Amino acid sequence: MSNYGNDSIQSLGILGGVRAKPASIGLESHNHTFLEILGNSIDEFHAGYGSEIFISKNTDGSVTVRDFGRGVPMGKNSNGEYAYKKVFDLLWAGGKYKNNEEDGSDYKYSLGTNGVGATGSNYTSDFFTATSFKEDTIYTVRYNKGVEEVFSDEDNTGEKIGTEITWKPSEEVFRGKGEIDNDFIITTLEDQAIVNGGLKFVFFDMNTGLRTEYFYENGVSDFIKTMSNEEHVLTDVVSFSTEQKGKDNESDKDYRIKANIFFSFNRETSYKRYYHNSSWLENGGTPEDFIKNSFVYVIDKFLKENSLYNKNEKKISFDDISDSLIVVTSTYSTISLFTDQTKKKIGSDFMKQSITKWLREQLEVYFVENPNDADLILKQALVNKRSREKAEKTRLDVKKKLGGTVNNLTSRIDGFVGCKKSKNNIKPELIFVEGKSALGSTQQGRDANFQAIYALRGKILNCLKADYDKIFKNEIIIDMIKLLGCGIEVKSKHSKDLNTFDLNKLRWSKIIIITDADVDGFHIRTLILTAIYRLMPTLIEEGYIYIAESPLFTITTKKKEVFLAYNDREKDQLVSKLGNTINEIKRSKGLGENSAKMMWDTTMNPETRKLVKVMPTDVDKTLDAFELFLGDNLAGRKEYIEENLHHWIEDVVS
Incomplete structure (x- = not known):
């Protein structure tokens, strides 16, 4: 019989609940805590403070993030309450809730708006230390498994203002995962350097002594240029930007959005990446929708207007366009549009409708003002489309033949x-x-x-x-x-x-x-x-x-002994060795003339065949040879013959 009753109901408390189920506040992994802490430092950069962030992976497995913003508030407020307790020890508390107000907040477009990231990271760590460097005072607080151990303040005698946080996620919370993965740190910093032009990230790996910088002065534009093989570039990097204000439903309050669109067309390279408030949208959402909608609409429109479709040809698809499209979007909003705390997807009817309309207009103007680029894009899109359709037909034919x-x-x-x-x-x-x-x-x-x-x-x-x-x-x-x-x-x-x-x-x-x-x-x-x-x-x-x-030669002696030579060199060696005992040297005229016994002895028998x-090995060298002798490099073949023919002529003469 079940013992479930009044005494069965227990409370883990907020701290215990978060440690037992970190996903309840959106922390999906030990690595996710790095995004939360780093995001606060990036928000300082967007607010106009600090152009460098230092990250170190320490020998004990912990991670330190040091920025040079204004320093997180940790002193007493007007009510005599310490601010650090709200920042690091209270869920749904923070300073970014008013960023949609007309008079503004210090964080107009903030990555973190839910007020749970820092506290959640603290609660789920073995230890968590935060230091705030203010102009006159240095505040430090240390937690052990979410419980405050030490708080101190002292005079700042020269340290640059900013915030430094060191923490180590708890293995008992994250199922044996306590060290933030280096690969995750590196991938995150690469991403953030792309979308935060002018912000330098410096990563120190204390275990190896390596120091690596991630920096793009012009952000996304510079990144796209590094991706584009100049030989296959169709257009330069194009960028559009807009800021708009609106709401999703009549009953909602207006909010502001910002959209930066960067793209380039390339014959061979395809790449799509969407960010919102600096967070990579791994699962896409609204930006993916307005990019697909706008590019398909405009390219289809110009193909029709220029009569480039064949008769009864199907409409272009986004797959046909994206095969040659490098596109990166960076959007922002003054309210949180993320579908959850993991910040991997956003949803906004207002953004989707307004940016789609705006981006269509921008693309149409670009096509009209840049006819050469437009011509290259349209023709490449059709090449992709027809190649895809041809490949699909081939796939069905091959499937039928091999079925x-x-x-x-x-x-x-x-x-x-x-x-x-x-x-x-x-x-x-x-x-x-x-x-x-x-x-x-x-x-x-x-x-x-x-x-x-x-x-x-x-x-x-x-x-x-x-x-x-x-x-x-x-x-x-x-x-x-x-x-x-x-x-x-x-x-x-x-x-x-x-x-x-x-x-x-x-x-x-x-x-x-x-x-x-x-x-x-x-x-x-x-x-x-x-x-x-x-x-x-x-x-x-x-x-x-x-x-x-x-074998290329069969050498028979006067005693009816048979010797085989597989090339001219082996033949010459046998001739020199056998001398006057040779009765006949016969050159092979083809496999068809060999006897069954000879075929078995020379090429079939696993015991005697070669x-x-x-x-x-030497894959690149082999590929070069295939391309030279069997590919379309006619000039290369002629050059090779001119440079090497004399070797073969000498062999024949000798």
């Missing part, structure tokens, strides 16, 4: 010869050979228990130069994808949905490439490797791709 089961592949894929199922459940090998002429000898010379063969039908498509639409129309490539079974990896921003790669679905323990030991064979080998590199690079990175070296694993 269904893969049983009975032998009868459905021309040139494929399967193998028996391994008794030990070991994945078999798939061997790519050059053309059907090689299929006879390789098929006869293999071990059918674990070796399957796919004979390519001529030279395959150069996948480095072709776009995905052309690649996935190529039957040989589609057959290769089907046989491998692991799907594909696509690195196009318009074709992300084509990524179906799953290494666990690979059907083979090895993929082995065997081609003739001549120039044509090397070319085909390169094209196969290029296709794998473009569509399934993980297979190379994880070591599944091999090249089986086939396999070269294709490794991802």
Whole structure:
């Protein structure tokens, strides 16, 4: 029977309740306390006081934030009450509640307006020390798990005015998390430097001795410039600013908003970031709405007016625009618009309606006054749109081609010869050979228990130069994808949905490439490797791709002994070694002319074959080679030939 009764009702008290359930006042993590303390220092900067904030991660795991604002009020007020008790020891108490009044507050646009951040951080810490440097007096208070231990005041004999707070979140409150993560500190400071132009953040890591500064003199504009690759820039950074006054509903009181919009268009770079009262809106909200609405409306309008749409073409979407858009918004309000204490999203009907109307007007004026920029933006948006639609069509086509089961592949894929199922459940090998002429000898010379063969039908498509639409129309490539079974990896921003790669679905323990030991064979080998590199690079990175070296020369002695040479150097060494005992030197004319026994001995038998694993070492060098010899760099190829042809001519002559 339950013992629940009158004596079961307990009270944790305010301090105990906050420590037991910090989420009840919006503190979602130990890291969140850093935002609360830092936000107060940033508010001082916006009020016009202090242009530097120093942050240190201390050796005991605590964090110190020191600003050079006016110093948090900590002395006695006119009623004889100490102000620090309201700031650090009383929820819903602060000095930012009147910032929407006509006569104003010191904090017109404040990050913190709820009056719970400092107290909540104190309550949830193992220790919390706050020092206020005023002109004449230095006030210090120290708390232990939210309980005041020491308060003191002394004369200020030279310290710069401002506030310094040191605290360590309590592990017992935040489920074993007591140290604010360095990565979180760094990410936060990077963000705040962007949106608070002219405010310098200096971070000291006392554990490593590193000192790092985060500073953008012109804030967002400078940040966007660092992101834009000049080679792909379509427009310079454009900025619009406005301040407006209004209300969400008739019964509400008017409040003020401020909006700063920064954007640039770039062929390759896409970036979106929304801030409100300096806080990054991780979950977006109103700014995301007015950006999407305004850009789609204006760009669609100009596309129609300039007759740039094809007949019956669908309207542009924000995805088509954002693929080439770098946009950062920084909005402010004199009342809190955050949907909760985490400050990750805002909601405001007034802001959404008024800024959408205003931003549409600004964009229209910009397009009219900057026709060259407008032309570049419109054309790029259409390129993105049509590329996306083409990619979607390709995705559906590929899905259809690769759909269904893969049983009975032998009868459905021309040139494929399967193998028996391994008794030990070991994945078999798939061997790519050059053309059907090689299929006879390789098929006869293999071990059918674990070796399957796919004979390519001529030279395959150069996948480095072709776009995905052309690649996935190529039957040989589609057959290769089907046989491998692991799907594909696509690195196009318009074709992300084509990524179906799953290494666990690979059907083979090895993929082995065997081609003739001549120039044509090397070319085909390169094209196969290029296709794998473009569509399934993980297979190379994880070591599944091999090249089986086939002999170039067969040397027979008078005693009928047979020696194999895999290149000219090995042949010359054997000739020098065997001398007068040589009866015949025969150059290989292709895999198709090799006997089944020779194929087994040289390229099939795991005990005797020479396999070269294709490794991802020197990735950049390999990519450069692919781009040079198989890409569109015609001038580069000519230059290479001019500089290196003499080496090959000398080899031939010698």
